[in-house]
Amino acid sequence: MVGCFACFKPAGDQEADEEAPLPSTSRRRGRSLRLPSCSSSNKGNQQADNPIAAASSSNVDSRARAFTYDELAAATENFRAECLLGEGGFGRVYRGRLESGQVVAVKQLDREGVQGNREFVVEVLMLSLLHHPNLVNLVGYCADGEQRLLVYEYMALGSLADHLLLDTSSRDKGNAAPEQEQRALSWETRMRVALGAARGLEYLHETANPPVIYRDLKSSNVLLDDALCPKLSDFGLAKLGPIGDRSPRVMGTYGYCAPEYVRAGTITVKADVYSFGVLLLELITGRRAVDSTRPTAEQLLVAWAMPMLRDSKRYRELADPLLRGGFPERDLKQAVAVAAMCLQEEASARPLMSDAAMTLAYLAEAAASAAASSSTS
Structure with a gap:
């Protein structure tokens, strides 16, 4: 069980859109974000319905450190273009080095972008409470004036999409350029990444209490460290249970969303299982979930x-x-079978992530053994 997660009550049908304050880091340098308390007071119980509102008045310290804007500007050399790692609808991500020497990734939210203050607070809360080897580690945050920044551990190899989803112009005909073939991820790496992503979701669904619905699993949100260990990132759309809740707004990424979520807004952990099926299919095929060039x-x-x-x-x-x-032909068939089960039209027919992880653990181990044997032969 995740510490203090039992203090949250399930969110209702209505999702909070209002902005909620975080402690201003311009005046509270180095102070930790205050998270929901485990006290049983009536006030605390009322606030537990909405972790966004609870963020500003709770009593438990998280592990996330509060940074000032100046600290993060110095870390990224004033957000120099040379430090830019990438950008998306949320804003830009920069490589930085803290005063301690730690290398980090700094996400600077675009104030006019699609990810607002609510998603920022949700991500700080979630990653402050959730800790697992296959979830990206949140180092800290900045809520300095109108600035909203998140500081993560640095993932040296970027996203899975950067390595898996290569140019499609010739790969399907089997005549890809030699350098493209050399860059292609091996079967062993693909199974290892699939297993890591499955274990991250298993932790969110079956260890966290109440369960956490990730809602935005996709290859660009699976980050890789220098040992190719996968970690789930970007928790701005994450949502606490319960099973069978309905969301008035369909969030996530086209091509990964479960059919029942798109049709009726029904959001359960099984929606994440469907998204995992799409991700596993990407790993098997090397194709994008949506590819307008095809x-x-x-x-x-x-x-x-x-x-x-x-x-x-x-x-x-x-x-x-x-x-x-x-x-091995047999291993391919088992991996495809897992993907097919995760992509069942009926949510109830999809497996638990622990079941998918169990099969993938076997496939990853078999692939590692095969790779070791071929390297010594």
Whole structure:
């Protein structure tokens, strides 16, 4: 059980859109964010319904450190272009070095971007309470005036998407450039990444109490450290249970969202399981969840793959050509079978993440043994 998570009550049908204050780091340098208390007072129970409102008046320190804007500007050399790691709808991410010498990634939220103050507070709260080897570590945050910044551990190899989703112009014909083949992730690495992502979700769904629904699993949110260990990142859309809650707004990324969530806004941990199925399919095929450069019938990965997922004799057609058959046929079939189970139309038919992780642990171990044998032969 995650410390203090039992103090939260399940969020209701209505999601909070209002902005909530965080302690101003311009006056409270180095002070930790205050998180919801485990006290049983009536006031505390009322606030537990909304962790956003609770953030500003609770009594438990998190592990997240409060930074001033000046500290983070110095760490990133005034957000120099040379330090830019990437950018998205939330804003830009910079590589920085703290006074202690620690290398970090600094996310500077765009004040006019799609990720607002609510998502910022949710992410600070979630990552302050959730700790697992397959979740990115939040070092701290900055709420200095109108500035909103998040400081994470530095993930040296960037996102899974950077390494997996290479140019598609020639790979499907089996005539990719030599440098592209050299960059392609091995079967062993793909299974190891799949296992790490599954274990991260298993922790959120089955260890955290109440469960946490991630809502934004995708290859660009799976970060890799220098040992290719995967960690889930970007928790701005994460939501506490309960099972069967309905969300008035469908959040997430097109191509990864579960059908029941898109149709009716029904949000459960099984929606994350569906998203994991899409991610696993990306790892197997090397294709993007949505790829507008492909012919119309192939642009949506799940729709393209579904006929093959329903026929075990066609499983091999799903394998990324860049793998050049570098995998046991039996292991490919088991990996595809896991993806197919996760992508079931009915949420209740999808497996628990612990069940998926169990199979993937076997596949990752088998792939590692095969790789070790081939390297010594």
